Amino acid sequence: MSELVKKSVGELQGLMVSGACSSRDVVSALAARIEAVDPLVKAYVEVNVEDALAQADAADRRRAAGEKGALLGIPVAIKDLLNVKGQSCRCASKLLEGYVSPYDATCVAKLREAGAVLFGRVNMDEFAMGASTENSALAVTRNPWDLDRVPGGSSGGSAAAVAADSAVVSLGSDTGGSVRQPAAFCGCVGLKPGYGRVSRFGLTAFASSLDQVGVLSKSVADAASTLQVIAGHDARDTTSARVAVPDFGAALTGEVKGMRIGLAEEFFGVGVDPEVEAAVRAAVDHLVSLGAEVVPVSFPHLKYAVPAYYIIAPAEASANLARFDGVRYGARRDAEDPVELMRRTREAGFGPEVKRRILLGTYVLSSGYYDAYYVKALKARALIQRDFGTVFAQCDVLATPVAPTAAFRIGEEVDDPLTMYKGDICTIPTNLAGGSGLSVPCGFTSGGLPVGLQLLAPAFDEVSLLRAGHAFESTTEWHTRKPVIEGARA
Amino acid sequence: MNTPDTDHIDVRYVAKLARIDLDEAEVTALQSQLDEVLAFVHQLDELDFEGVEPLSHPHPLENVFREDVVEASLEHEEMIRNAPGAVQQLVRVPQMIE
Numbered sequence: 001m002s003e004l005v006k007k008s009v010g011e012l013q014g015l016m017v018s019g020a021c022s023s024r025d026v027v028s029a030l031a032a033r034i035e036a037v038d039p040l041v042k043a044y045v046e047v048n049v050e051d052a053l054a055q056a057d058a059a060d061r062r063r064a065a066g067e068k069g070a071l072l073g074i075p076v077a078i079k080d081l082l083n084v085k086g087q088s089c090r091c092a093s094k095l096l097e098g099y100v101s102p103y104d105a106t107c108v109a110k111l112r113e114a115g116a117v118l119f120g121r122v123n124m125d126e127f128a129m130g131a132s133t134e135n136s137a138l139a140v141t142r143n144p145w146d147l148d149r150v151p152g153g154s155s156g157g158s159a160a161a162v163a164a165d166s167a168v169v170s171l172g173s174d175t176g177g178s179v180r181q182p183a184a185f186c187g188c189v190g191l192k193p194g195y196g197r198v199s200r201f202g203l204t205a206f207a208s209s210l211d212q213v214g215v216l217s218k219s220v221a222d223a224a225s226t227l228q229v230i231a232g233h234d235a236r237d238t239t240s241a242r243v244a245v246p247d248f249g250a251a252l253t254g255e256v257k258g259m260r261i262g263l264a265e266e267f268f269g270v271g272v273d274p275e276v277e278a279a280v281r282a283a284v285d286h287l288v289s290l291g292a293e294v295v296p297v298s299f300p301h302l303k304y305a306v307p308a309y310y311i312i313a314p315a316e317a318s319a320n321l322a323r324f325d326g327v328r329y330g331a332r333r334d335a336e337d338p339v340e341l342m343r344r345t346r347e348a349g350f351g352p353e354v355k356r357r358i359l360l361g362t363y364v365l366s367s368g369y370y371d372a373y374y375v376k377a378l379k380a381r382a383l384i385q386r387d388f389g390t391v392f393a394q395c396d397v398l399a400t401p402v403a404p405t406a407a408f409r410i411g412e413e414v415d416d417p418l419t420m421y422k423g424d425i426c427t428i429p430t431n432l433a434g435g436s437g438l439s440v441p442c443g444f445t446s447g448g449l450p451v452g453l454q455l456l457a458p459a460f461d462e463v464s465l466l467r468a469g470h471a472f473e474s475t476t477e478w479h480t481r482k483p484v485i486e487g488a489r490a
Numbered sequence: 491m492n493t494p495d496t497d498h499i500d501v502r503y504v505a506k507l508a509r510i511d512l513d514e515a516e517v518t519a520l521q522s523q524l525d526e527v528l529a530f531v532h533q534l535d536e537l538d539f540e541g542v543e544p545l546s547h548p549h550p551l552e553n554v555f556r557e558d559v560v561e562a563s564l565e566h567e568e569m570i571r572n573a574p575g576a577v578q579q580l581v582r583v584p585q586m587i588e
Binding site: 322459 | 496512520523526530546549556564565572575581
């Protein structure tokens with residue numbers, strides 16, 4: 001195995017600047033690594049080495065011409081719901097078999113402009129609905145730390161690839177925790193920026209008021225440099241925020257003296273595994289040892305976050321997924337009349353979880369039920385946003401577990417959707433409120449599975465998250481551990 | 491008006507609204523799974539919503555206007571390439587009007 005595949009974005013950039021390696025070398029090393037481990041991990045659903053090498057050569061030429069940039073020549077793996085012109089974009093669904101993107105998502109276009117290499121599409125739960133990547137119609141991705149366990153989801157392919165060193169960095173999306181939870185399960189960094197920070201144009205919509213593009217990486221610094229490139233207002237996304245993009249790298253001072261870390265006991269009272277709880281509390285103690293102070297806060301409406309989310313997200317999904325009807329694209333099932341064509345196409349194309357959520361969403365929006373469910377959920381959402389307002393009046397960041405447990409076994413929860421939904425309890429609130437969140441590795445269970453610390457902040461204060469996360473990471477070694485992938489070719 | 495049944499989903503009816511065909515096994519599985527989810531979300535009934543406005547979006551939204559200027563759009567040919575069984579650069583569907 002080439003040492004290159006273990007390097008972070010920052011380290012690879014240093015090597016390329018000094019001439020020690022080229023972007024072509026990095027892509028070649030990754031391609032070999034994918035060949036060695038991906039038959040076991042199954043993080044990728046599409047890999048086009050030739051195309052990536054051509055992009056790498058172009059990046060190397062740009063460098064030779066004097067260009068510089070944090071992502072110049074850096075390969076980025078893309079979650080299968082972001083459009084990359086000329087690549088497939090199946091959202092891990094049978095329904096989008098054969099679809100080829102005619103355009104770039106805005107975040108992808110920004111990566112291209114920065115000279116990044118768009119290398120490989122990674123697996124996910126179908127249409128981003130799930131927390132284990134088991135809902136993919138394309139493959140069952142495995143956790144590199146234990147191949148019998150899930151990588152988390154929905155951005156499970158992104159997390160597994162970064163953890164297995166078969167990707168340097170990856171773009172995912174986070175609607176209810178889909179970047180942070182797989183990052184925690186796989187022992188990498190996951191950043192969900194504030195809602196509106198990154199354009200959603202070209203991101204296949206699941207729940208438009210909750211979706212946000214995020215980054216999965218090997219270090220907090222890599223998350224910061226990648227966010228720097230993809231952030232910013234976009235006229236093509238009307239919900240894109242017109243706020244200044246700060247210098248995220250400047251947040252990486254290692255300094256947390258005087259930073260107020262909120263601790264809300266409610267987040268530990270939701271069936272959190274004792275080993276997870278111990279690791280998260282120890283992480284907070286560590287931040288205190290670096291000069292931060294702990295502020296006890298309360299989050300009274302936490303238990304209502306999951307019920308509110310599982311009304312709001314399916315409601316929005318039922319509307320967004322109406323476009324997948326087999327008319328303009330997708331794997332059509334022919335019929336005598338157009339409505340029958342749509343019904344058959346959707347029956348054959350959607351998997352069970354997607355059907356569940358579309359039906360649930362259709363129901364809560366249907367006549368007679370709108371007030372009983374949807375409006376109530378929106379009011380609960382207001383109360384949750386209010387809780388955050390009270391919390392952030394007292395502290396800079398809120399520290400919580402990412403998920404109540406470490407990675408569970410493949411097949412363990414797949415037939416029990418409600419149990420799976422309840423596992424989103426710690427990550428969902430910030431999506432409902434539009435805030436930002438970061439997951440950083442903070443320990444391991446006795447069984448050797450990674451545990452993540454979640455830090456939450458108001459919408460556009462990713463700087464505080466990055467500062468605290470970086471300070472934690474630079475004084476701990478959890479993020480440096482690597483999984484041993486049984487049976488992988490050397 | 492009858493009080494809506496908020497404990498059970500009429501799975502077949504909702505599937506019709508959502509334009510998804512379901513087989514018998516799917517209807518059975520979905521019925522119990524969705525009823526279980528409904529029972530769970532009924533927790534929201536405990537909350538006091540006095541004076542609480544529904545929040546449909548995390549940030550205050552305003553209409554976004556732009557000048558009505560013609561801009562380049564995606565290539566027709568490239569867009570139509572994804573349409574199943576496209577004919578003469580047109581999307582093909584079964585006959586809709588008698």
